[in-house]
Amino acid sequence: MKIAQVCPRYYPDIGGVETHVREISERLVKLGFDVEVVCTDPTGKLPKHEITNGVTVTRFKSIAPGDAYFFAPQIYCYLKDQSYDIIHAHSYHALPALFAVLAKNGRRLIFTPHYHREGHTLFRNLLHKPYKLIGSKIFEMADKVICVSEYEKRNVLSDFKVPPGRIEKIPNGLNFAEFANIKPDKKSNGESILLYVGRLEKYKGIQFIIETLPHLQNFKLEVVGKGQYEKNLRKLAEELSVTKLINWHKNLTRRELLQYYAQADEFLMLSTHEAYGITIAEALMSGTPCIVALGSALDEFVDGERCFGIETPITTDKLVNAIQQVNNAGIKGKMNTNNFPFADWNEVTDKLIGIYKGLNRW
Numbered sequence: 562m563k564i565a566q567v568c569p570r571y572y573p574d575i576g577g578v579e580t581h582v583r584e585i586s587e588r589l590v591k592l593g594f595d596v597e598v599v600c601t602d603p604t605g606k607l608p609k610h611e612i613t614n615g616v617t618v619t620r621f622k623s624i625a626p627g628d629a630y631f632f633a634p635q636i637y638c639y640l641k642d643q644s645y646d647i648i649h650a651h652s653y654h655a656l657p658a659l660f661a662v663l664a665k666n667g668r669r670l671i672f673t674p675h676y677h678r679e680g681h682t683l684f685r686n687l688l689h690k691p692y693k694l695i696g697s698k699i700f701e702m703a704d705k706v707i708c709v710s711e712y713e714k715r716n717v718l719s720d721f722k723v724p725p726g727r728i729e730k731i732p733n734g735l736n737f738a739e740f741a742n743i744k745p746d747k748k749s750n751g752e753s754i755l756l757y758v759g760r761l762e763k764y765k766g767i768q769f770i771i772e773t774l775p776h777l778q779n780f781k782l783e784v785v786g787k788g789q790y791e792k793n794l795r796k797l798a799e800e801l802s803v804t805k806l807i808n809w810h811k812n813l814t815r816r817e818l819l820q821y822y823a824q825a826d827e828f829l830m831l832s833t834h835e836a837y838g839i840t841i842a843e844a845l846m847s848g849t850p851c852i853v854a855l856g857s858a859l860d861e862f863v864d865g866e867r868c869f870g871i872e873t874p875i876t877t878d879k880l881v882n883a884i885q886q887v888n889n890a891g892i893k894g895k896m897n898t899n900n901f902p903f904a905d906w907n908e909v910t911d912k913l914i915g916i917y918k919g920l921n922r923w
Contacts, residue, residue, distance in 0.1 A: 562594055562595070562646045562647065562917060562918075562921060563594075563595040563596075563597075563644065563645050563646050563647075564589065564594055564595065564596050564597070564645060564646065564647045564648075564649060564917065565596075565597050565598075565599055565640065565643065565645045565647070565648045565649065565661075566582050566585070566586050566596060566597070566598045566599070566649050566651065567598075567599045567600070567636065567640070567648060567649065567650045567651065567657050567658065567660070567661040568582045568598065568599075568600050568650075568651040568652060568655075568657060569600060569601055569623075569631040569651075569652055569655040569657055570600055570601060570602070570603075570631070571583065571598050571600040571618055571620070572613065573607070573812075575759075575760070575786065575787075576759070576760055577675065577733070577835075577836070577837060577838075577839050578651050578652050578675050580733075580839055581651070581673070581675070581709075581733055581839075582598060582651055583616075584734060584736075584906045584909070584910075585906070585909060585910050585913060586598055586616045587614045587615065587616055588906060588907060588910040589910060589913075589914070590614070590615035590616055591615070592910070592914070594914075596615075596616050596617065597616075597617040597618075597619060597643075597645075598616055598617070598618045598619070599619050599621075599636055599639065599640060599657070599661075600618070600619075600620055600621075600657065601620060601621050601622070601623035601625070601631045601633045601636070601657060602620040602621070602622060602623065603622070603623050603624070603625035603628070603631065605622045607620055608620070609621075619639065621633040621635045621636055621639070622635075627789070628762070628788065628789055629654075629655070630655060630656055631655045631656055631657055632656050633656070633657065633660070634660060636657050636660040636661070636664075637660035637661075637663050637664050640660065640661060640664035641663075641664040641666055645668055646668070646669065646917075646921055647668070647669050647670075647671060647917050647920065647921065648661050648664070648665060648668055648669070648670045648671070649670075649671040649672075649673065650662065650670065650671070650672050650673070650699070650703075651672075651673045651674075651675060652673075652674065652675050653672075653674035653675065653676045653696055653699065654675070654676070654677075658672065658674075658699050659695055659698070659699060662698060662699050662702045662703075665702060669704050669917075669920040669921060670702060670703050670704055671703065671704065671705045671706075671707060671916065671917075671920070672699055672700065672703035672705070672706050672707070673706075673707040673708075673709070674699075674700075674706065674708070674713070674717065674836075675709065675713070675836045675837070676708070676713050676716055676717055676720075676836055677713070677716070677834045677835055677836045677857060677858070678716050678720065678834075693720070696721070697721055697722070700717070700721045700722070700723050701722070703727070704727070704920055705727060705728075705729060705916055705920065706723055706727055706728045706729070707728075707729050707730075707731050707913075707916070708728060708729070708730050708731075708836075709730070709731065709732055709733050709836055709837040709858075710730070710732060710836060710837050710858040710861055711730065711858075711861060712836070712857060712858035712860065712861060713836040713837070713858060714728060714730050729912075729916060731904075731909055731912050731913065732837065732903070732904050732909070733837045733839050733842070733904070733909070734903075734904045734905055734906035734907075734908065734909040734910075735839075735842055735843065735846055735903055735904070735905060735906065736905070736906055737846070737905050739815070739819060740819065740843075740846045740847060743819045743820060743822070743823045743847060744823060745820075745823045745824045746820075746824060751779060752779050752780065752781050753779060753780045753781075753826040753827070753888055754780075754781060754782075754783055754824060754825045754826050754827075755770060755780055755781070755782045755783070755825065755826070755827050755828075755829060755884065756782075756783045756785070756821060756822065756824075756825035756827070756828045756829070756844070756849070757770060757782070757783070757784050757785065757786070757828075757829055757830070758785040758786060758818065758821070758822075758828070758840045758843075758844075759785075759786050759830065759832075759840055760786050760787070760788040761784070761786050761787055761788030761789070761790045761791045761794060762788050762789070762790050763790050763793070764832055764833070764834050765790075765830070765831065765832045766829075766830070766831025766832055766833075766854060766875065767784065767790070767794055767831075768793070768794060768797055769831050769875045769877070769880055770782060770829050770831065770880070771794060771797050771798055771801065771803065771807065772797070772801065772877050772880075773877055773880050773881045773884060774798075774801065774803040774806050774807075775801050775802070775803060776877060776881045777881060777884065777885070780806070780884070781806045781807070781808070782806060782807045782808070783807075783808050783810065783821055783825065784807060784808070784809050784810065785810045785811075785813060785818060785821060786810075786811070787811045791809070795809075819843075819847065822843055822844050822846075822847035822849055823847045823848065823849070825844070825847075825849045826849070826850075826888060826893055827849065827850055827851070827852060827884060827887050827888065828840070828841070828844035828849045828850070828851045828852070829851070829852045829853075829884075830851065830852075830853050830854070830859060831852075831853070831854040831871075831875055831880075832854060832857065832859070833854050833855075833856040833857050833873055834857060835857040835858050835859050836857075836858050837858050838853070838857075838858055838859045838862060841853060841859060841862050841868065842862070842903055845862070845867060845868060846903070848893065848894040849893065850867050850868065850869070850887050850890075850892050850893060851867070851868040851869070852868075852869050852870075852871060852880075852883050852884065852887060853868065853869070853870055853871075854870070854871060854873055854875060855870040855871065855872055855873065856873055866892070867892060869883060869886075869887060871883050
């Protein structure tokens with residue numbers, strides 16, 4: 562079976578959608594499927610064609626103002642001339658999914674929207690209203706819609722005319738085995754470590770973490786990720802005189818990233834625009850307690866024992882208080898993840914294969 566995975570960006574770019582597509586694509590290849598990832602590269606610096614871990618990757622230059630939309634109509638021209646059994650489009654919030662729908666041409670199409678309802682900025686949010694006319698067409702043309710959380714599924718059913726029987730919920734996954742032998746290094750300075758992992762964008766709320774640092778004793782912040790908002794964050798750190806309390810990391814190996822998860826005393830994700838939250842799952846699997854902003858799919862991780870939610874709007878006082886309470890609770894390493902919405906990526910892939918084969922028999 563030949564499958565096209567259509568998405569805005571792909572590895573080495575990082576993010577929830579990028580991780581999702583890479584994990585399922587590489588597993589599908591190992592199981593004998595022919596997989597091509599068709600995506601964009603706004604920078605024009607990545608290879609236009611390559612094979613990585615058995616996955617064929619085809620990239621097209623895109624227009625991506627504010628690192629969004631990923632306008633690349635060449636994707637439509639390319640897809641319509643290829644012979645795929647299944648086209649699997651990802652991300653409601655970018656245009657490659659639309660080009661995949663336009664190129665459907667009688668083939669089976671699956672749509673994983675990673676839908677969080679709102680735009681990341683006021684301008685993007687305003688554009689969501691007219692864009693919904695386009696987005697509705699994507700849902701209408703999809704033979705199956707796969708949501709990664711109950712939160713996302715509720716929003717899709719509320720906002721679009723999708724028959725409930727056409728929707729499947731398959732949470733994002735983890736590679737459980739890679740967490741088995743990760744242990745934190747011994748600390749010699751007694752500092753507590755706060756950790757953020759993800760793209761550096763305003764809606765992610767990293768600025769709120771930085772604003773707590775002048776009010777905390779013996780804490781430092783590790784920031785893993787890259788993005789256009791980094792300059793603003795570094796400027797804020799200088800204004801608050803906390804530059805020396807922050808370490809910035811990019812392009813870590815997977816092993817290095819897992820070590821940062823294990824080493825951290827608390828993981829923070831203060832975004833209110835999330836359809837799942839892979840980094841929360843990874844932090845919890847590493848034995849690190851989490852603090853999240855309430856109001857998105859991150860709510861599904863909150864149990865008041867290992868993952869804690871704070872109401873928005875987020876204030877420095879609220880966040881400082883939450884950080885200190887978690888630090889004093891002594892729960893680092895005491896994780897029971899049985900009740901969290903976790904799955905192994907192998908299980909996720911098996912469920913997808915069942916859907917692919919079911920559609921291919923139509």
